[in-house]
Amino acid sequence: MIDFKFKPFNEMTDDDYKLVGFKSGLEIHQQLYTERKLFCRCPAGLYNHKYDAEILRHMRPTLSELGEYDGTALMEFKTKKDIIYHINRDSVCTYEMDDTPPFEINEQALDIAIEIGMLYRCSIIDEIHIARKQYLDGSIPTGFQRTSIISVDGRVPYKDREIEILQISIEEDSCREVSDYGHTRVYVADRLGMPLIETVTAPDMKTPVEVAEVGKILSNIVKSTGKVRTGAGAAREDVNVSVAGGTRIEIKGVPSLKRIPLLTYNEAMRQWNLLRLREELKKRGITAETFEHKIENITKILRKTIYLPIANAMNDGKVIYAVTLKKFKGFLNWQTQTETYFSKEISDRVRVIACLSALPNIIHSDSTAETISTAEWQKVKKTIGATDEDTVVIVWGPETDVITASREIAIRAKEVTIGIPSETRQALRDGTNGFERILPGPERMYPDTDLPPKRVTEKRKQRIKAQVPELYWEKENWYRELKVPEDLIQPLAISRLTGLFKKTVNEWKIDPVLTAVVLIQYPKRLRKMKTDFEKIDEEVFAEILKAYKDGKIQREGILMLLANSVKQGVFDKDSIPPQIRETEVAALIKNSDAELRKSRIYNKDSYGNYLTGKVMNEVRGRISSSAVINTVEKLLKEKK
Numbered sequence: 001m002i003d004f005k006f007k008p009f010n011e012m013t014d015d016d017y018k019l020v021g022f023k024s025g026l027e028i029h030q031q032l033y034t035e036r037k038l039f040c041r042c043p044a045g046l047y048n049h050k051y052d053a054e055i056l057r058h059m060r061p062t063l064s065e066l067g068e069y070d071g072t073a074l075m076e077f078k079t080k081k082d083i084i085y086h087i088n089r090d091s092v093c094t095y096e097m098d099d100t101p102p103f104e105i106n107e108q109a110l111d112i113a114i115e116i117g118m119l120y121r122c123s124i125i126d127e128i129h130i131a132r133k134q135y136l137d138g139s140i141p142t143g144f145q146r147t148s149i150i151s152v153d154g155r156v157p158y159k160d161r162e163i164e165i166l167q168i169s170i171e172e173d174s175c176r177e178v179s180d181y182g183h184t185r186v187y188v189a190d191r192l193g194m195p196l197i198e199t200v201t202a203p204d205m206k207t208p209v210e211v212a213e214v215g216k217i218l219s220n221i222v223k224s225t226g227k228v229r230t231g232a233g234a235a236r237e238d239v240n241v242s243v244a245g246g247t248r249i250e251i252k253g254v255p256s257l258k259r260i261p262l263l264t265y266n267e268a269m270r271q272w273n274l275l276r277l278r279e280e281l282k283k284r285g286i287t288a289e290t291f292e293h294k295i296e297n298i299t300k301i302l303r304k305t306i307y308l309p310i311a312n313a314m315n316d317g318k319v320i321y322a323v324t325l326k327k328f329k330g331f332l333n334w335q336t337q338t339e340t341y342f343s344k345e346i347s348d349r350v351r352v353i354a355c356l357s358a359l360p361n362i363i364h365s366d367s368t369a370e371t372i373s374t375a376e377w378q379k380v381k382k383t384i385g386a387t388d389e390d391t392v393v394i395v396w397g398p399e400t401d402v403i404t405a406s407r408e409i410a411i412r413a414k415e416v417t418i419g420i421p422s423e424t425r426q427a428l429r430d431g432t433n434g435f436e437r438i439l440p441g442p443e444r445m446y447p448d449t450d451l452p453p454k455r456v457t458e459k460r461k462q463r464i465k466a467q468v469p470e471l472y473w474e475k476e477n478w479y480r481e482l483k484v485p486e487d488l489i490q491p492l493a494i495s496r497l498t499g500l501f502k503k504t505v506n507e508w509k510i511d512p513v514l515t516a517v518v519l520i521q522y523p524k525r526l527r528k529m530k531t532d533f534e535k536i537d538e539e540v541f542a543e544i545l546k547a548y549k550d551g552k553i554q555r556e557g558i559l560m561l562l563a564n565s566v567k568q569g570v571f572d573k574d575s576i577p578p579q580i581r582e583t584e585v586a587a588l589i590k591n592s593d594a595e596l597r598k599s600r601i602y603n604k605d606s607y608g609n610y611l612t613g614k615v616m617n618e619v620r621g622r623i624s625s626s627a628v629i630n631t632v633e634k635l636l637k638e639k640k
């Protein structure tokens with residue numbers, strides 16, 4: 001193994017990543033913007049924590065055709081979890097619970113998936129076959145997800161090369177997890193069955209920053225269709241990472257692209273450091289064959305300890321076990337990630353698989369922290385026959401859980417002698433990752449006999465092709481030529497309103513800068529003004545810009561009209577203020593002038609501004625501000 005130690009995140013260079021053989025790919029899950037779910041007619045995007053019914057479920061593993069148990073299923077079985085689904089009758093029907101067969105695939109969702117495939121320059125599949133993908137983590141009540149590959153073999157330009165898009169599938173979203181503690185995990189079923197696409201890239205990214213940059217490009221590309229959901233939870237990234245000699249590890253459900261660089265750095269470091277630990281073990285003569293451990297019940301020895309976590313467990317009538325890891329001394333303090341050590345790998349397994357959720361759930365003899373007393377450690381070691389070369393791990397709780405935990409501690413320690421275990425990991429807030437679950441076996445897909453294959457006709461492809469948007473960076477070039485302000489260029493290029501922008505500028509000849517401001521900046525301002533702001537329909541924007549083009553409203557009136565439309569939920573023609581003629585304005589100014597002169601104004605220089613402001617308040621949106629200013633100036637000049 002190359003002699004290299006990971007440096008702090010900011011000091012790592014591209015060459016360092018090359019040296020360790022960093023490789024990473026993305027799997028992006030993106031919800032599509034449809035009214036209904038993928039295989040039933042329940043509404044999509046109706047989120048609610050209220051529920052009418054509860055379903056309880058237990059996992060039971062069955063042998064696969066190959067005579068093996070699926071890793072995930074076996075793990076979930078070990079956890080003995082009560083899995084509870086909360087069901088609201090407005091967002092879930094009997095289909096999601098596998099009580100009625102599926103409806104035909106949602107055509108709107110299929111169109112969007114094909115369109116996105118075309119954007120990625122993929123080959124579109126001629127005949128789609130619905131498959132069932134095994135889902136044994138509990139997030140889908142039926143234990144499988146309906147999924148279908150829509151397109152394959154696409155590419156996206158990046159730097160001086162191309163990133164390969166392996167495939168795009170359309171599939172059903174899973175349940176939302178609400179809580180997971182001890183032996184109970186609760187899901188809400190509202191999201192279940194909503195259409196999403198999964199885009200899988202090849203592991204073409206060579207540094208953590210590249211992963212985030214490519215993620216951003218992919219996210220912009222799908223957003224630019226205007227047909228995907230946005231906001232919290234609408235797009236979720238799985239990132240896979242490996243280093244030379246390591247294992248392809250998936251970090252699941254990364255909520256934000258910004259977190260990818262640190263997460264992938266830490267995962268690469270974890271794999272590298274675990275491989276280095278394997279070398280060290282070898283030096284001590286520990287391999288998979290020579291690995292030794294011992295599990296013992298030590299409840300009697302520590303019954304009277306004052307170390308609080310264990311003392312509390314004793315009060316509740318629980319038990320204490322010790323696991324001796326032969327010749328492991330010091331290795332539980334071996335660094336794996338930033339400020340994270342090998343003991344965390346063990347504690348994670350104990351938490352997830354033995355369901356000992358309250359932390360700390362283990363203590364160990366390598367630790368320098370205050371736990372049980374030195375005398376107690378010595379007594380424990382003596383009783384179980386551990387030497388100074390060994391590490392002792394202590395775990396406490398209900399006996400069945402503690403037995404599971406002790407075995408898991410030994411399993412995880414032994415795995416170091418082999419390599420990086422195949423598992424999925426979860427992204428943590430501090431940029432490190434934690435164990436999530438054992439990776440499912442490879443036999444995950446099987447044909448779904450409920451639905452016939454479906455042809456994607458040439459006619460359908462042509463129809464969709466005609467509406468595929470330009471790639472967003474091509475639009476950006478055009479916006480730059482039009483002198484659209486720099487900060488509006490990318491948001492506009494990936495906005496659902498790009499089509500309207502084109503029409504407004506090319507056909508209606510409205511100033512592109514004004515149009516960009518109206519389409520991108522005004523909604524932001526409205527969102528700040530009103531908390532219950534929802535998406536404004538494209539039609540509303542179109543009607544208002546049309547009214548401006550026809551001279552029915554002034555520049556100043558656009559924001560006001562948009563605000564009105566947001567309030568009412570629709571565009572209301574009657575809310576267009578009646579036009580006002582210049583002669584009327586002149587009269588209004590004269591009246592205001594007379595009124596204003598009655599009040600005392602100390603700063604005579606500002607008089608013009610006062611007057612203009614007063615008049616503008618009354619005519620806002622009905623005539624341009626420059627017309628008012630000109631008339632006021634003229635009047636004041638005449639008076640002098």
Ligand SMILES: [Zn+2]
Nearest residue numbers: 040042092093
């Ligand atoms: Zn349904």
